[in-house]
Structures are given as C-alpha cells and as structure tokens.
Amino acid sequence: MYGTTELPAAVIDEIARVVAAEVERVARLVPFAAAAELGRLSQSHADRGVWLRGSVEAQLAPGVRRRLAAENGLASLPESVAQRLLDALEMTVAALDPSVPHLLEALPEAAPGSGLVTIVSAGSRSEMAAKLAMLDAFVPGATDMVACVVAAVAAHPLVAPQLVGAGSDEAAIAASHGSRHLALAVIVTTIVLRTLRTQRTQRTQRSPQPDVTAAAIIGTALGVVAPILRDAPMPAGYAEAALARRQAEYLMPRHAYGRAVVTDHVFTLTEGPLESAVDFSENGLIAVLPDGIAVRAARESGPVSVALHVVEKPPVLEASRGDEIVEVSWRAPAGGKWLFGHDEIEPTQITPPWPGDYRIRVFASGRDEGNGRENYEFVIWRAQAADPVVHKQTDRLGYTLRSEPVPAAAPDAVYRWVESSSLSQAATVTFVADKSSSEVLRAFGADESAPSPIEELHERQDRFDDPWVCVVEVAGGTVAVEFNGWKSSYTPVLSTLSSPETRAASLFWNINSMTRFSLARNGEVLTNTEFYRNHIESSEALELLADLELEGRHRIAVGLLAASRFTGVWLSAEDLARIEAADIGYPILPTPPAQ
Missing domain, CATH: 2.60.34.30 (Competence, DNA-entry nuclease inhibitor, ComJ)
Known part of the structure; x- marks a missing residue:
C-alpha cells in the first residue's frame, strides 16, 4: 500500500518548495463563493451523518479512515460547488507541470492494480465521487498517500504560513482559508497522481499509462481537503467577523x-x-x-x-x-x-x-x-x-x-388517553343512550349486513371518500366511532340517533384544529357548533362545561367528557381496543336527497 510508507523528509521538503511557489497563484483562481463555502466547512453541520464517528471509526485502519473521509468529503459538497471549482481550475491544473524527481525514487513497489486509467474521466461531483471511490481498488493506497502528503506539506514551515486566511470580513476570511487549502491539495494531488502514473509506466514496462486528467485531480483534491478543512481551526479574526456578519443580518x-x-x-x-x-x-x-x-x-x-x-x-x-x-x-x-x-x-x-x-x-x-x-x-x-x-x-x-399538595386530577383527565390513541389526529365519537348497536347503525344509514375489515374501509375512504363507522355497546348505550369521519355531526343523523326519547352527543375534530360539538335530545338538536365557549349558545351545554378549561390544549378530552356527561354513556381505552381488535366497520350509505 502506498499510503502506509512514510516519505523521506527530503522528499516532503522538495514537494513543499513546489507548493510554496505555486499555492498563491492557484488560490487566486478559486471562485470566491465556492472558496468561502469550503472555508466554512468547520462551521457547518451539513455533513452530519456523513462522517464516520466514534467506535466505528476507531475500529478502522488509518488508511481506510482517510480514504472514507475523502469519499465522504467530496460527497458532502454541493454539486454546484464542485462543478464551479472544476470549471475554474481545469485549465490551470492541466497546465501544471511540477517536478519532484526524488518522489519517484522514494515510492515503494507498486501494488497490483489495473492502473490509473480508471480515474481519468470525470465531469461532475457525482462522477468525481464515483471515481474517487474506485481509486484505491485500482491503485491501492493512492488516496491514502495523497492525504498523508497533503497533511505533511500543510504543516511544513514553508507552506503553513501561506495557508493562514485573511480578509476584511467573514466571507473574505472564509474564502481565503478555503482557497489556500484547496490550492495546496490540488498541487500535491497533481504531483502524487502523475508520479504514480510515471512509476507504473516504468515498472510495468508497458506503453505510457493514460494521462491523469484535471477532473480526476480536482475530484481527489476536493475529497482530501474537505475533511482537513472540517477539522482545521479557522483563522484568527474569523469568529469576530462571523459575529459581526450575524449581527448585521x-x-x-x-x-x-x-x-x-x-x-x-x-x-x-x-x-x-x-x-x-x-x-x-x-x-x-x-x-x-x-x-x-x-x-x-x-x-x-x-x-x-x-x-x-x-x-x-x-x-x-x-x-x-x-x-x-x-x-x-x-x-x-x-x-x-x-x-x-x-x-x-x-x-x-x-x-x-x-x-x-x-x-x-x-x-x-x-x-x-x-x-x-x-x-x-x-x-x-x-x-x-x-x-x-x-x-x-x-x-x-x-x-x-415545589413541595406543594398535589391537587386532584382535572375532570377531563379521564379522556386524555385519546390524545395518544389511534383517534388523536381526526375522528368523530358519538355517544347514544339506551340504544343497541344495530339501532345506531340504522340511524347512521350504515349497511349492517355488509361489514368490512377496518384497513379496507380506510383504503376506500382515502380513494373515494366513502364514509364508514364502527360501533361498540357499553353500559347505558352505544358508542359510534368514525375514524377520520364526520357523519354524526349532521343534523339528520343526530335527530334520528336521539329519537324517540333518548339523548345523543358527538364530537368531531381533525388535524387542522377544526371541531364540531353536538347535543341532541328527543329528536331535537340542541347545539351543533364549533367547540369554543363563545360559539356555544345552549345554556345546557354551557352548564356541562362550567368547570372545564375549554380553551386549553385538552379540548378533545373536555368535549368527550361533556358528551358523556350529557348522555351518561362513556368510552374507555379498553372499549376502543375492542373495536380495533374486532377489525370490523360498516359502510355508510349515501344520504337520501330529501335529507
């Protein structure tokens, strides 16, 4: 593996001299906006979930970590940024001709592979990422070597001072920081990959290997420099400039x-x-x-x-x-x-x-x-x-x-379980006193002879808006539940449910905070309105709500409690579980035009 062998200090010195001579010129060619985005990598959380973290990363060999960091580094950049950098630097990189003769002599024996031909073409970030991911498969250790040399040269006394970004405001400092580091990575990548190509040509005694294109070099350089910038400290003055920008904006x-x-x-x-x-x-x-x-x-x-x-x-x-x-x-x-x-x-x-x-x-x-x-x-x-x-x-x-006496639970606590049940988003619950489930189904206009599985009724409701209802007999009467339905808020249904001499009450709610509270007795609808205190005119309904916090966040529980108080019929979590376990609902037939 190339990357597992440390290069001699003299070779690093040689590379550093080349980088020091070219880094300013190449950095000036990096587009300002793209350079600033690169420079802000350490300030961004956009790559969360992309980088390997913690124990998983610790179990990987250093070379594998560096290669995966390079792949993730390129993938973390917006494609538009990668493309702008490729467009801006392609001609410059193609014309670079850095000479580091002793690097070729210092390279270890090449490992078997198919050659650099596999990474010579790339036209966008996605293509560059794919080629970078394949690089080590064909040139084992190449990415690791580039990353190691970039890190070593970045710390070299000839180069380190030139990587310190400067500027008059946050964007200028970030752009200077990003462009200088990218320029370093591009020059080093050019030197390493082209030298590897020369080595393969000489040691395999084949005709010259295909050239390493500028696109391949820039893709590799971006992949290598992104994790370095993510962890690199920002230049002095950046924090103050960033704060000034935030305050201004x-x-x-x-x-x-x-x-x-x-x-x-x-x-x-x-x-x-x-x-x-x-x-x-x-x-x-x-x-x-x-x-x-x-x-x-x-x-x-x-x-x-x-x-x-x-x-x-x-x-x-x-x-x-x-x-x-x-x-x-x-x-x-x-x-x-x-x-x-x-x-x-x-x-x-x-x-x-x-x-x-x-x-x-x-x-x-x-x-x-x-x-x-x-x-x-x-x-x-x-x-x-x-x-x-x-x-x-x-x-x-x-x-x-606060070490204070805990008061008794609010009366509506008896129905707060509904807020975390299958009814929480949208439903209508109807309480009917002194009637069987069959009588309630007939009042809804439901087809008792044709029950269907609940899931099937849900699908039909989603596709065709077909209404349906479930019923359960409880002490004192029957409770009807419409999952995401509202038929029992209609006056004709309420009148029929409460006649000839009984009571019915219903509460409808949906995810948009719309509600409908209804009370009916002896075929007469007493109230059928939005469930807000200033909407309810019935004195009987207001009396049911006198000790309850109607405008609080437990409105659904309050409405269900008021309906139960009116009818004397109650629904428990166990009753709802019985409905769901039975898995039976009944389609509601269309309401006749006369109604």
Whole structure:
C-alpha cells in the first residue's frame, strides 16, 4: 500500500518548495463563493451523518479512515460547488507541470492494480465521487498517500504560513482559508497522481499509462481537503467577523423547531455546559443559571420536542399553550451560541447574537402524560432584568417539585388517553343512550349486513371518500366511532340517533384544529357548533362545561367528557381496543336527497 510508507523528509521538503511557489497563484483562481463555502466547512453541520464517528471509526485502519473521509468529503459538497471549482481550475491544473524527481525514487513497489486509467474521466461531483471511490481498488493506497502528503506539506514551515486566511470580513476570511487549502491539495494531488502514473509506466514496462486528467485531480483534491478543512481551526479574526456578519443580518422574529437532549431529567439553554445540580423548587419548571436557564423535564433521558421563538417584544400570553408557564430574566455573556442538553442543535442558528439581558417565557406541556409526549416552547426577547413571573402552574410534576399538595386530577383527565390513541389526529365519537348497536347503525344509514375489515374501509375512504363507522355497546348505550369521519355531526343523523326519547352527543375534530360539538335530545338538536365557549349558545351545554378549561390544549378530552356527561354513556381505552381488535366497520350509505 502506498499510503502506509512514510516519505523521506527530503522528499516532503522538495514537494513543499513546489507548493510554496505555486499555492498563491492557484488560490487566486478559486471562485470566491465556492472558496468561502469550503472555508466554512468547520462551521457547518451539513455533513452530519456523513462522517464516520466514534467506535466505528476507531475500529478502522488509518488508511481506510482517510480514504472514507475523502469519499465522504467530496460527497458532502454541493454539486454546484464542485462543478464551479472544476470549471475554474481545469485549465490551470492541466497546465501544471511540477517536478519532484526524488518522489519517484522514494515510492515503494507498486501494488497490483489495473492502473490509473480508471480515474481519468470525470465531469461532475457525482462522477468525481464515483471515481474517487474506485481509486484505491485500482491503485491501492493512492488516496491514502495523497492525504498523508497533503497533511505533511500543510504543516511544513514553508507552506503553513501561506495557508493562514485573511480578509476584511467573514466571507473574505472564509474564502481565503478555503482557497489556500484547496490550492495546496490540488498541487500535491497533481504531483502524487502523475508520479504514480510515471512509476507504473516504468515498472510495468508497458506503453505510457493514460494521462491523469484535471477532473480526476480536482475530484481527489476536493475529497482530501474537505475533511482537513472540517477539522482545521479557522483563522484568527474569523469568529469576530462571523459575529459581526450575524449581527448585521439578524432579523426578527425567528423560529426553530427541534429536539433537546435530556440527561437526569434536565436540559439547558445556555452558553456553556451544566456543571452542577440544579434546584427547581422555586417554580417547578426552570432555574436561572449564570449564562442561561435549566429546564426540568419529566423523562429521565432522551429527546423532547422544543420550539424556539425570538421576538422583538413580549407577545400576548396564550395560556392554553402550556400546562406550566414561567417567565424569567438572565444575562447572556456573549450571545449567539446556546446549547440544548448536551448536543448543539438548530437554535444556535437563530438565538440573538448579542450579549446582555434577555427575558424568556417557557411553556411546558405533557410532563404528566409520559410516553415521551412532553413539549417545550421558548419565547425570547431582549429586556432589562426583572423578577420571575409565574403565569400558570397546573401539572402534577410541578406541584411535586415545589413541595406543594398535589391537587386532584382535572375532570377531563379521564379522556386524555385519546390524545395518544389511534383517534388523536381526526375522528368523530358519538355517544347514544339506551340504544343497541344495530339501532345506531340504522340511524347512521350504515349497511349492517355488509361489514368490512377496518384497513379496507380506510383504503376506500382515502380513494373515494366513502364514509364508514364502527360501533361498540357499553353500559347505558352505544358508542359510534368514525375514524377520520364526520357523519354524526349532521343534523339528520343526530335527530334520528336521539329519537324517540333518548339523548345523543358527538364530537368531531381533525388535524387542522377544526371541531364540531353536538347535543341532541328527543329528536331535537340542541347545539351543533364549533367547540369554543363563545360559539356555544345552549345554556345546557354551557352548564356541562362550567368547570372545564375549554380553551386549553385538552379540548378533545373536555368535549368527550361533556358528551358523556350529557348522555351518561362513556368510552374507555379498553372499549376502543375492542373495536380495533374486532377489525370490523360498516359502510355508510349515501344520504337520501330529501335529507
């Protein structure tokens, strides 16, 4: 293998002299925008999931790691960038004629292979990537040797000073950084691959091997330099210039959505790591740290959903967006780099890039529900320091952390299981007192004689919008469930379900937050409206809802509870499981025109 043999220092010196003489000239030919993208590789997270990490990488031989890094490095670049660089440098590389005579003498005996002919053509990043991936199969160790020589020459005292990028602003520094490193890689790749071609011609005593084209050289150079730039420190002054650019371009409002990593029930929004245990007894949700805040989660470890909003002034409080809502102040030492948990994620792209005093309003929901369903929302704005404000405290975890008596569960908790069931996105549930399932099906206009598997009915509904219904008999009557349906919100169906002398109630909801709450008695529809308190005119319906939080985030549970209170008929999670286990639904026939 070529790459496993270290070249003599004298040969590296010889290569370094060639690079030092040419690197400035070649760097000037690299297009500014493409060079800047290369130079920012260490600042970008675009290649996450592409690079080998951790124990898998550690198990690979160094040469294999370098070859895979080169392949992934080229693949991580946008094709437009690779193509612009190929177009700009192709003629220059074709004309390069660096001479390093002693490199040929220092090369080890060539390993068997088919020769460099396999990498002589490439016209785009995808083609260059394919050829780079095949390079070691035909010229064993070639990529490894290029990577080793580039690294050695980059550290050489003749070359290292010329790789230091400079400029008047962030883009100029990044472009200078990227163009100089690419120029180094291109020159070294030219020297190594063309020398390998000469060696094969001489040692195999064949006619001259096909030439190594500029496209092959540039593809290899890009693959080798990308991982080097990813790990290389940025030039002095870059951080300050990058901050100045962010501040100049920063506009509000900004929004980000992602996941925070919870460890030991805690995640943070800070400029540094969490260094000690945190006390949440003051408000049961957040604690102010020297450089940010810590949040108390319900789950012990793992991801939780997070939304982050940066605004210019405090928005109107929407209490329905959380079970716990607390607002605090803290001072950001630098700004612009905050961490969620132990893993830096998207919020670093939107947090305000200024030091100073900030106000943050934190919404927490779902901490009592388990199953990883908790969510957190942050609203941030610049403001002078002020006392903490507790806007809402309702979840049981918060009471426990504050060492306060835990109140009884909210009445609608009996139906909150629906929010994580198969009905969570869209459905209509209808409660009918004192009627059998057969009577309920007839009132729907369902064809009881032609039951079908639920999956088949789902497919027909998706294709033809054909309605269908499932029924289950429970104590006191029957419950009808329409998965993603809404027939029982129609007045004729409600009238029929509630006659001659009984009660029916239904709640419809869908993924777009549309709802319909309906009550009927003795064939008369009492209310059939959107499920908001200011839409409901029936005094009887309002009485059912008097002790419930209708505008909260558990509206579906509240509506189902009100329907059960009205009819005396209840649906349990076990009843829904019976419906799903039976796997039977009934098509609903078209409603006659007269109705």
